[in-house]
Amino acid sequence: MLKSLLANFSVTESGGSYQGTDDDGAKTIEENPFTPLLQGERIDLSVKECYCPGEHPHLAADDKNWVKGVLIITSYRLLFVDGRDRTTLLFEVPLLKLKCVTKTGAAANDKLFTYLLHLNFRDSCFIKLAFNPLDGSRRKVYEYLTLIIESSPTDTRNKMFCFAQNKKTTLGRWFDPEQDFLRQGATSTGGGWRMSTVNENFKMCGTYPEKLCVPSTLTDSDVENCSKFRMKNRAPVLSYYHKRTRAAMTRSSQPLTGLLGKRDAADEKLVASLSSNKNRIEIIDLRPRCNAEAQKLQGGGYEDETAYDTTVTFANIDNIHVIREVYKKMETLSISPKISRWLAMVDDTQCFTYLALLMDSANNCAKRLGEGVNLLLHCSDGWDRTAQVVSLTQLLIDPHCRTIQGFSRLVEREWVHAGHKFKTRSGFGASSSHDASPIFLQFLDCTYQLLNQFPTSFEFSHDLLLLLADSVSSGRFGTFICDNSKEIRDSNILPNTPSVWDYVQDNPSEHRNVWYEKTDVTLEPDTRPHALFIWKEYFFRYSGGKAVPPDKRKLNSNAKWEGVARELAGVLKRVQNELWTARRRLWKAYGEQEPAGEGRVGSLTAMSPLAGLVCEDAEEGSSPGRDDCAGLAGLQREYEMEIKRLHREKALMAKEINRLRRSRPAPDDDTSTVSSENNHDDNQASSVLADDPEDLTEDFDNFDNFWLTADSPPNASFGSTHSHIHMGYRDFSEAYPVPPSPSVPS
Numbered sequence: 001m002l003k004s005l006l007a008n009f010s011v012t013e014s015g016g017s018y019q020g021t022d023d024d025g026a027k028t029i030e031e032n033p034f035t036p037l038l039q040g041e042r043i044d045l046s047v048k049e050c051y052c053p054g055e056h057p058h059l060a061a062d063d064k065n066w067v068k069g070v071l072i073i074t075s076y077r078l079l080f081v082d083g084r085d086r087t088t089l090l091f092e093v094p095l096l097k098l099k100c101v102t103k104t105g106a107a108a109n110d111k112l113f114t115y116l117l118h119l120n121f122r123d124s125c126f127i128k129l130a131f132n133p134l135d136g137s138r139r140k141v142y143e144y145l146t147l148i149i150e151s152s153p154t155d156t157r158n159k160m161f162c163f164a165q166n167k168k169t170t171l172g173r174w175f176d177p178e179q180d181f182l183r184q185g186a187t188s189t190g191g192g193w194r195m196s197t198v199n200e201n202f203k204m205c206g207t208y209p210e211k212l213c214v215p216s217t218l219t220d221s222d223v224e225n226c227s228k229f230r231m232k233n234r235a236p237v238l239s240y241y242h243k244r245t246r247a248a249m250t251r252s253s254q255p256l257t258g259l260l261g262k263r264d265a266a267d268e269k270l271v272a273s274l275s276s277n278k279n280r281i282e283i284i285d286l287r288p289r290c291n292a293e294a295q296k297l298q299g300g301g302y303e304d305e306t307a308y309d310t311t312v313t314f315a316n317i318d319n320i321h322v323i324r325e326v327y328k329k330m331e332t333l334s335i336s337p338k339i340s341r342w343l344a345m346v347d348d349t350q351c352f353t354y355l356a357l358l359m360d361s362a363n364n365c366a367k368r369l370g371e372g373v374n375l376l377l378h379c380s381d382g383w384d385r386t387a388q389v390v391s392l393t394q395l396l397i398d399p400h401c402r403t404i405q406g407f408s409r410l411v412e413r414e415w416v417h418a419g420h421k422f423k424t425r426s427g428f429g430a431s432s433s434h435d436a437s438p439i440f441l442q443f444l445d446c447t448y449q450l451l452n453q454f455p456t457s458f459e460f461s462h463d464l465l466l467l468l469a470d471s472v473s474s475g476r477f478g479t480f481i482c483d484n485s486k487e488i489r490d491s492n493i494l495p496n497t498p499s500v501w502d503y504v505q506d507n508p509s510e511h512r513n514v515w516y517e518k519t520d521v522t523l524e525p526d527t528r529p530h531a532l533f534i535w536k537e538y539f540f541r542y543s544g545g546k547a548v549p550p551d552k553r554k555l556n557s558n559a560k561w562e563g564v565a566r567e568l569a570g571v572l573k574r575v576q577n578e579l580w581t582a583r584r585r586l587w588k589a590y591g592e593q594e595p596a597g598e599g600r601v602g603s604l605t606a607m608s609p610l611a612g613l614v615c616e617d618a619e620e621g622s623s624p625g626r627d628d629c630a631g632l633a634g635l636q637r638e639y640e641m642e643i644k645r646l647h648r649e650k651a652l653m654a655k656e657i658n659r660l661r662r663s664r665p666a667p668d669d670d671t672s673t674v675s676s677e678n679n680h681d682d683n684q685a686s687s688v689l690a691d692d693p694e695d696l697t698e699d700f701d702n703f704d705n706f707w708l709t710a711d712s713p714p715n716a717s718f719g720s721t722h723s724h725i726h727m728g729y730r731d732f733s734e735a736y737p738v739p740p741s742p743s744v745p746s
Contacts, residue, residue, distance in 0.1 A: 037074065038076065038161075038165070038476075039165050039166065039167070040075075040161070040164035040165040040166060041074050041075055041076050041077075041161065041164070042074060042075050043072060043073070043074050044073050044074060044075055044144070045072075045073040045140065045141065045144050046070060046071065046072045046073065047070065047071040047131070047137040047140075047141060048070055049068065049131075049132050049135065049137070050068070050069060050070065050071040050080070050129055050130070050131055050137070051066045051067065051068055051069070051113065051129065051130035051131075052066070052067055052069065052080050052090055052091070052127065052128070052129055052130070053065050053066060053067070053128060066113055066130060067082060067083070067084070067090065068083040068084075069081050069082050069083040069084075069090065070083060070086070071129065071141070073095070073141070073144060073145075075161055075164060076094060076095065076161035076164075076475070076476065077092055077093060077094050077095060078091075078092070078093050078094075078095055078098075078119075079091070079092045080092075080129075091127060091542075093119075093121055093125055093127070094161075094470070094473070094474035094475060094476065095145075095148055095475075096148075096160065096473055096474060096475040097121040097122040097123055097125070097473050097474060098119060098120070098121055098122075098145060098148060098149055099120045099121060099122055099149070100120045100149065101117060101118065101119050101120070101142060101145045101146060101149065102117070102118045102120075103116070103117060103118075103138065103142060104116045104118065105133075106133075113130045114130075115130060115131050115132070115133040115138060116128055116129065116130050116131070117129045117131070117138060117141060117142060119145070122427070122473050123469070123470070123473070123538070124330070124331045124334040124335065124538075124539050124540075124542065125542045126335055126542075129141075160475035160478075160481060161474075161475050161476055162475055162476055162477055162478045162481065162497040162498060163478075163496055163497060165497070165498055167497065167498035167502075168494060168495045168496060168497070168498070169478060169479075169493075169494045169495075169497060169498060169499035169502065173499075173501075173502075174408050174409060174412050174499060174501045175209075175409070175412040175413065175416070175417055176409070177195070177209065177211055177213065177413055177417075178195050178211065180409055180413060181193065181195070181213050181238065181241065183400070184240065184241040184242075184243060184398075185241055185243040185246075186213060186238060186241035186248070186276075187213065191216075191241065191246075191276065192215065192216055192217075192246070192248075192276030192277075193213050193214065193215060193216055193238055193241065193248070193276065194213070194214065194215075194216040195211050195212070195213055196211070196212050196213070196214045196220055196223060197210065197211060197220070198212060198214070198220035198223050198224055199211070199212055202485070202486045204223075204224050204227050204233055204235075205227060205232065205233040205234055205235070206232075206233075206484060206486045207232055207234065207383065207418075207419030207483075207484040207485075207486070208234060208237070208418070208419060208484075208485070209417040209418070209485045210485065212237045212238075213237060213238035214237060214238070215270070215273040215274060215276070217273050218269075218270060218273055222266060222269065222270060223235055223270065225266035226264070226266045226267045226269070226270040228264075228266075229255055229256050229264035229266065229267040230252055230253045230254070230255060230256065230267070231253035231254050231255075231256060231300055231380065231381055231382070232253055232381055232382075234252050234253035234381070234382045234383075234419070235252055235267075235270065236250045236251070236252040236270055236271060236274060236376055237250060237251065237252070238250050239251045239377075239390045239394075239414065240369070240390065240393065240394050240397075240398065241276070242369045242370070242372075242397070244370075245277065245369065245370060245371070245372035246276055246277035246372070247276075247277055247279065247368075247369045247370075247371075247372045247373055247374050247375070248274055248275070248276050248277075248374050248375070249365065249369055249374075249375045249377065249390060249393060250274050250374075250375070250376050250377070251376075251377050251378060251382055251386050251390055251418075252376065252377075252378045252382055252386075253378055253379075253380065253381050253382035254285075254292070254295060254300045254301060254302060254378055254379070254380050254381075254382075255267060255300075255301060255302065255303055256299050256300060256301070257296065257300070257301035257302065257303075257304070258296055258299045258300070258301060259296045259297065261301075261304060263304070263307050268307060268308055271283075271303070271308055271310070271376060272308075272309070274374055274376060275374045276374070277372055277374070279372045279373060279374060280310070280373060280374070281308075281310050281373075281374045281375070281376060282310060282311050282313065282368065282373055282374070282375055282376070283302075283303050283308065283310055283311070283312045283313070283375075283376045283377075283378075284312075284313050284314075284315060284361070284364075284365070284375060284376070284377050284389075285302050285303075285312055285313065285314050285315065285378060285379070286314075286315040286317045286361065286377060286378070286379045286385040286386060286389055287314065287315070287316075287317065287319070287379050287380065287385070288314060288316045288317075288318065289314045289316075291318075291319065291380075292314065295380060300380060315357065315361045315385075315389070316357065317354070317357050317358065317361065317379075317385050317388075317389075318354065319380075319384075319385075320384055320425070320435070320437035320439060321437065322354075323354065323437050323438065323439060323442055324436065324437040324438065326349055326350055326351050326354060327351075327438045327441065327442070329345070329348060329349040329351075330349050330351055330534075330539055331539075332345075333345050333346060333349060333539070334539040334540050334542075346534070351445075351534075352529060352532045354442070355442070355445060355446055355449060355527075355532060356527040356532065358388055358389060358392060358442070358443075358446050359392065359446055359449065359450075359525050359527045360527050361389045361392075362389050362392035362393045362395075362396055362446075363396060363524060363525060363527075365377070365389065365390075365393040366393050366396040366397040366522055366523075366524075369393070369397060370397070370522060377389055377390055381419075382419070383418065383419040383420045383421060384420065384425075384437075384439045385439075387414050387415050387418060387420050387439075387443070388439065388442065388443045388446070390414055391410055391411070391414045391415070391443060392443070392446055392447075392450075394410055394414075395407075395410070395447065395450060395523070396450075396522060396523045396524070396525070397522050397523075399457075399518060399519060399520050402457055402458045402459060403459040403460075404459050404460045404464070404504065404505075404508075404511065404512070407459075407460060407464075408501045408504070411468075412501075415440065415443075416479065416480070416482075416485075416488075417484075417485045417488075419483070419484045419485075420439070420440065420483075421435070421483040421484070422440065422472060422480040422481065422482065422483060423481055423482055423483050423487075424436070424483055425437050425438070425439055425440065426472055426473045426480070427473075440468075440472055440480075441469055441472070441538075444465045444468060444469050445535050445538075447465055448462060448465055448535045448537075448538075449525065449531075449532055449533070450523065450525055451465075451513075452533060453523075453525055453526060453531065454523055454525075455513070455515055456513075456515045456516060456517045456519075457516075457517070457519055457521075457523060458513055458516060459512065459513055459516045460511050460512065460513060461511055461512060461513040462537055463510055463511050464504065464511040465538075466537055466538060466541075467500065467503075467504070467511065468500065469538055471500045476498075476500075477497065477498055477499060477500040477503065478493045478494070478496070478497025478498060478499065479497075479499050479500045479501070480500070481493065481497075
C-alpha cells in the first residue's frame with residue numbers, strides 16, 4: 001500500500017532541490033523551502049496548498065488566523081512551511097509521535113476551512129490542518145499517516161529514521177560499568193565488590209547487562225542460584241557505592257515468596273553479603289504494601305523481615321498504569337481553554353503528588369547512604385520505579401552524575417542496559433498501548449524540579465531534558481528503541497544507529513548550563529507543593545505558538561547571557577578608548593610629561609584617573625592652547641558623567657546577579673553563613689544608584705566569581721567575552737574613581 005501511495009504522489013530530487021508531482025502532473029514543491037534535510041532524510045509527501053492556524057497551529061478558532069503554506073512529510077518528520085516567505089517553519093513534529101489522525105468536513109462543503117485533519121501527537125501537541133476539498137490532497141495525507149500509526153511494533157522500529165542515517169554508536173564511550181564502579185571505589189582494593197561475568201551472553205538474565213557488580217565474597221554460582229528466587233532472574237546487583245561511608249545501594253526484582261511465604265537460602269545469603277561496611281541492611285520496597293501483597297497471588301511478594309534479619313519499608317509509589325493516567329490528564333491540561341477550572345484540573349492530575357513521592361524516596365535513600373546504611377531497592381520487576389529512585393538518589397548524592405558525561409552514563413547504566421523497557425513503555429505500534437507509560441518522562445520531570453531548585457549544581461540545562469524526552473519517541477536516535485541489552489545486541493542497534501549522547505557531545509553549547517558551579521554537597525530537595533512546578537517547557541511548548549524542537553529555538557539561556565556579556569564588554573571598550581584619548585590630550589594640555597611603559601588597563605592605578613587604551617588620533621609634540629584646554633575640561637566633565645552612568649549600569653547588573661546568587665545552594669549546612677551571605681547581597685543591592693564606584697567594586701568581584709569560575713564548563717566564545725569583562729569592569733572600578741574637574745591653565 002505504501003508503494004502504491006508513493007507512486008501516485010512521487011517525489012524526486014533534482015539539483016539539490018526537491019520536486020513533487022500530484023495526479024495532474026503539477027509541481028508541488030519548486031524548491032526546498034526549509035532547513036536542509038538531515039543525513040538519510042527524504043521527502044515522501046508534500047502538499048502545496050495547505051492551511052494551518054498561524055502562530056497557534058492547534059488553537060485556531062476562526063478563519064482569520066489561517067496561514068497558507070506547504071505541508072511536507074519526510075521519512076522522519078512532518079513540517080509546515082509558511083507560504084508567505086517559504087522559509088518560516090511553523091511547526092515540526094517527528095512522525096513516530098503521531099497517535100491518531102481524524103477527518104472532519106466533507107468535500108461537498110465548498111467552505112475552505114471546514115475540510116480538516118486533526119493530528120494528535122504523544123507530547124501534548126494537537127495540530128489542525130485545512131485542505132482544498134477539490135484536489136484530493138487530504139485523502140493522500142490521511143492514508144499515509146494512518147499507515148504509519150497502524151504499523152506493528154516490529155515494522156515501526158524497522159522504519160525508524162535512526163536506521164537511515166548510516167551512523168554508529170561506540171558502546172564503550174557511554175556505557176562502561178567497570179570504570180563507573182572503579183570511580184566510585186567499589187571495585188578498588190578493599191571496596192568489597194567485583195565485576196562478574198556470570199551473565200555472559202545473557203545466560204542468567206536477559207534483562208541485565210553481561211557484566212554485573214556483585215559482592216566479592218560470593219562466587220558466580222552463588223549469584224546464579226540466588227537469581228532463581230527473583231522475578232525474571234534479576235538478582236541483587238550494585239547500583240551505587242558511597243565512597244565515604246562504604247555503604248552500598250543495590251537493586252533487584254521482587255522475591256518469589258508466593259502465598260506460602262517460601263524461603264531460599266541462596267537469596268538470604270546474597271542479601272546478607274550486600275553489607276560491605278558490616279553495617280545493617282535495609283530493604284525498601286517501592287510499591288504500596290497492598291500491591292506487594294497482591295503480587296503473592298502471582299508467585300511474587302516481598303522479603304520476610306525475620307528470615308532476612310532486616311527491616312522492609314514500603315515507599316507507596318504506584319505502578320505504570322496509574323502514572324499513564326496522570327500524564328494523560330497533563331496532556332489534556334496543556335490544551336484546556338477553561339481557565340476557571342484550570343487549578344482544579346492541576347490538582348486532579350496528582351502529578352505533583354507522585355513527583356514528591358519519588359523525590360522523597362530518593363532523598364531518604366541519599367540520607368541513609370550518608371549514614372552508612374546499606375540499601376536494597378526493588379519493585380515488582382525492578383526496571384521502572386527502581387530505575388527512577390536509584391537514578392534520582394545518585395543525582396542527589398554524586399556530583400559526577402550532575403555533569404553531562406555523568407548523567408549520560410547514569411541513564412545508560414540504570415535505564416538502557418538495566419532493562420527499562422523503552423520500546424514497550426513508549427507505545428510504538430498499535431498493539432502495545434496497554435503497557436505504555438511515561439516512566440522515563442516522569443524521571444526527567446523530577447530532574448527538572450531539581451534543576452529549578454539547584455540551578456547552579458547541574459552542568460546540563462533544561463534543553464537536555466527536553467531533547468531526551470523527545471528522543472524516546474521520535475526515532476531519530478537508537479539509544480531508546482529497545483527494551484534491554486540483549487535486544488540491543490541481537491538487533492545490531494549500535495553499529496547501525498546514532499546515539500543521542502554523540503549529538504549532545506557534538507552540540508555542547510545547546511545543552512550546557514552557564515551557571516554551573518561544581519560542588520560536592522548532597523542535594524536535599526524541597527517537595528512541598530509550593531516548591532514544585534509544571535514542566536512548562538515540555539507540556540506547554542506548543543500552547544504558545546510554534547511546535548519547533550529545542551535545537552531549533554532561537555532563544556536559550558546560553559545565548560541570552562552571552563549576549564548580555566558581549567554587549568557589556570562593547571560598552572566598556574568604547575568608554576575605555578574615549579578615556580584613553582582624553583588622558584593623552586589632558587597630559588599634553590597641562591604641559592606635563594606622560595608616564596611611559598603603562599599600556600595595560602590593570603596597571604593604571606597610579607596614573608591619571610582618565611586612563612584607558614591607546615589613543616590613535618593624538619599627535620605627538622602638539623601643544624593645545626587655552627580654548628583647547630577649556631574644551632578638554634568640559635570634555636572631562638562629560639566623561640565624568642559617563643563614568644557615573646557606567647557605574648550605575650554596573651550596579652544594576654550586580655543587583656540582578658545577586659538575585660540569581662540567592663537561588664544557589666549554600667556551600668555547607670552552616671545556616672549562619674548563608675544568612676550572612678544573603679544580608680551582604682541585600683546591602684549590595686541597596687546601593688544600586690551609588691555614585692562612589694569604590695562601593696561597587698565588591699559587587700563586580702562577586703559578579704566575576706559568579707559569572708564564570710575555573711570549574712565551569714569550557715566555552716570559547718563565552719570565555720573570551722568574560723576576559724574582556726574581567727579586565728574592564730573590576731580594574732576599571734579600582735583604577736578610575738570619578739575625577740575632579742581640572743583647573744584650566746592661564
